[in-house]
Amino acid sequence: MEADASHDHSTDVGRRVALRREQLGLSREETAGRAGVAPQYLRYLEEHEASPSIGSLTRVARALDTTVAELSGAEAPTPARPEGGGAVVSLDPDECYELVAAHTVGRIAIGTEQGPAIVPVTYAVVEGAVVFQAAGLVGGKERLAFEVDSIDEAGGVGWSVQLAGPVTEITDEPERRRLAEALPETTWPPTARARWLRLTPTRTTGHRVAPRSAA
Known part of the structure; x- marks a missing residue:
């Protein structure tokens, strides 16, 4: 069925x-x-x-x-991890977006005067774009890289999705109120003085690590 x-x-x-x-x-x-x-x-x-x-x-x-x-299933015996680690397989764009849409915390990679920085952000996927709030660091940047992952080190499985594209600031107050309903109630980082930003992906890549028998 x-x-x-x-x-x-x-x-x-x-x-x-x-x-x-x-x-x-x-x-x-x-x-x-x-x-x-x-x-x-x-x-x-x-x-x-x-x-x-x-x-x-x-x-x-x-x-x-x-x-x-x-x-x-913690009471059950822990299966042995496959020798040689898991197999890495590529994810297609639909799988990538499904994973990103199912989570609410990711990381943005940006360049600063002090060098590269990784910043955690709470986000939502709205109409194909990633919407989030962030303070100062990303102001005026034209492009950003965004990453979401979930890794089980003990089980040797997990996945990672990376999006990259132009980011624009959202200044329209009615639109901000509409988007606020899509964001989780608890945001990271704290949103005082934070800018509303929209990342429109132009490049999408993702990989999954699975036991070799399941790949």
């Missing part, structure tokens, strides 16, 4: 999350609301080879009245 095909690439964590949610009779939207995560993130977690952070998994576990150990 087509409805089940989306789970072909899910991890054990994703299958446990979906099973527990269904046991409680909760929709993805209800579960995401309880956990304080985006519904798109929960869908990606259930259907793909996701590597959730401990913070995200803790929030999902609380929303499902269970524990991180239950969702991660």
Whole structure:
């Protein structure tokens, strides 16, 4: 059945999350609301080879009245990592955008008078562009690089997506109010004196590291 095909690439964590949610009779939207995560993130977690952070998994576990150990299968024997590390595979643009849209914290790479700098930012994907707030450092810059990743060092799996393109400042107040609804309630860094910025990607690249048997 087509409805089940989306789970072909899910991890054990994703299958446990979906099973527990269904046991409680909760929709993805209800579960995401309880956990304080985006519904798109929960869908990606259930259907793909996701590597959730401990913070995200803790929030999902609380929303499902269970524990991180239950969702991660901590009681089960830890499988041996494949010799030689995982296989690196390229992600197509659609996969890259799906991953970026399912998360809310990324990093921008910029040049400063002191040299290159990496700045964490809270963001949202709106109409194909990455919208975020950042102070001083990015003011007046014409192009930026943006990166989002999720790495499970213990399991030897993960992914990384990089976007690059021109960035423009958003000065229209009604548009700012509209975009504020898309951003998470808690922003990073603190938004006092921060500029509203929009990155329009012109280059998209991504890679996933998976066990060789799954690549």
